[in-house]
Amino acid sequence: MSEASQFEPKIVAYVCNWCTYLGADLAGTTRLEYPANVRIIRLPCTGRIDFNLLIKAFEIGADAVLVSGCHPGDCHYTAGNYHARRRWILFRELLDSLGFDLRRIHFTWISAAEGRKWQEAVTRITEETRKLGPYRELYQKNGFRRPNAPPPPKPPAPAKNNAAAQEQQLRETCARLLSEGTVQVVIGYGVGGPVFVRRAEDAAKLVWNADCQANLTTYLKRKEIKRLGKAAVVVKGCDERGLVILEKESQIDRQTLRVIGMACDGMGQPKCDTCTVHQPRFADEIMGQAGAAPSEATRAGALDALMQLSPAERMSFWAHEFERCVKCYACRQVCPLCYCERCIADKNRPVTIDTSATPKGNFAWHITRAFHLAGRCVGCGECTRACPAGIPLGLLNLSLARAAEKHFGYQAGMDPKAEPLIGTYALTDKEEFIR
Numbered sequence: 001m002s003e004a005s006q007f008e009p010k011i012v013a014y015v016c017n018w019c020t021y022l023g024a025d026l027a028g029t030t031r032l033e034y035p036a037n038v039r040i041i042r043l044p045c046t047g048r049i050d051f052n053l054l055i056k057a058f059e060i061g062a063d064a065v066l067v068s069g070c071h072p073g074d075c076h077y078t079a080g081n082y083h084a085r086r087r088w089i090l091f092r093e094l095l096d097s098l099g100f101d102l103r104r105i106h107f108t109w110i111s112a113a114e115g116r117k118w119q120e121a122v123t124r125i126t127e128e129t130r131k132l133g134p135y136r137e138l139y140q141k142n143g144f145r146r147p148n149a150p151p152p153p154k155p156p157a158p159a160k161n162n163a164a165a166q167e168q169q170l171r172e173t174c175a176r177l178l179s180e181g182t183v184q185v186v187i188g189y190g191v192g193g194p195v196f197v198r199r200a201e202d203a204a205k206l207v208w209n210a211d212c213q214a215n216l217t218t219y220l221k222r223k224e225i226k227r228l229g230k231a232a233v234v235v236k237g238c239d240e241r242g243l244v245i246l247e248k249e250s251q252i253d254r255q256t257l258r259v260i261g262m263a264c265d266g267m268g269q270p271k272c273d274t275c276t277v278h279q280p281r282f283a284d285e286i287m288g289q290a291g292a293a294p295s296e297a298t299r300a301g302a303l304d305a306l307m308q309l310s311p312a313e314r315m316s317f318w319a320h321e322f323e324r325c326v327k328c329y330a331c332r333q334v335c336p337l338c339y340c341e342r343c344i345a346d347k348n349r350p351v352t353i354d355t356s357a358t359p360k361g362n363f364a365w366h367i368t369r370a371f372h373l374a375g376r377c378v379g380c381g382e383c384t385r386a387c388p389a390g391i392p393l394g395l396l397n398l399s400l401a402r403a404a405e406k407h408f409g410y411q412a413g414m415d416p417k418a419e420p421l422i423g424t425y426a427l428t429d430k431e432e433f434i435r
């Protein structure tokens, strides 16, 4: 007998307790027959189905995954399925850019009265998966890799003509803020790294040049910095977008924070090629005037090229890239929007993400990191800059940012009045992928 005819797909179904599970039960009690390939895992609500569970199912050998819950309007927790739907829209896009085979990921709405629909869905998914065969491409390096080795870091861009004037203005402003007592500390750039200036006479330690690449807003979340008192922070246009998110998420008190915006024309880093905001807009003090931001073609060129590849080639691309990851978590540490007291990657009860630097563990980590930033990442590119292995992590963030623009017309950190993308929902959210 050929392998194809022997193949029995393994399908993991995550179902909501109140509708789909009862629908499956009804199928059983009414003696409806369907293939025995599905393993049902019951959860309270689709809103409770963590995206990591989908990945986990594939990791442990599933050939397809089904997620199913109550129809819109029927959720027993009022809106769990609406929230889930919005997350799935974005999560599918992330998985697509990573090269997952979306034909193996299914979503349905099945009510407690739809035993027949459950029977039909399981039968259809089993047949489709049987035709696809075992999921062998998962995390496989099928030959395709980035044509060139990661480019060496670009040399810093030459200082702009007006950089000296901006620097002078910056020092004067910070000296004034400190001497007036408006702030107790200025978080800015110094020679060789960030400086925390606490006395007006030390304002000369502040610099503005092509080395000022870091996003300093990441320091605002640190307890030891909070203890220093009212702060002023020096930001570029991209960094400033992060403040909008941090304020929305109650991580900063914008009323007590003084923001000093520095116009830039890119700092000569690859990350600057994808940045669209070079001019700060909400800062209390703005120094300089930036030129035009990169075009959309420049911004998304690398992502567009990646999406031209087949899913298996994309998977191979990322498998090669993640192979270099040593789980140093520099991408997390440098991100201004990663501030959980205890990161899911550090939890060991249960172990959601394999902590070793294996293909499984690395994929799980980078999927988790990227998706935690869905609708939040402001494209400051610090993850890419900080990665010692040169992994283009910003591509994953960009794929989610583009999905947010495409499906919801949303750009993180651009509009202080906009509701957070994840955490809200609309009755009109598209669901053509849910059957």
Ligand code: FES
Pocket (backbone or CB within 6 Å): 016, 017, 018, 019, 044, 045, 046, 047, 069, 070, 074, 075, 076, 077, 078, 080, 081
């Ligand atoms: Fe079924 Fe929320 S209770 S989807």
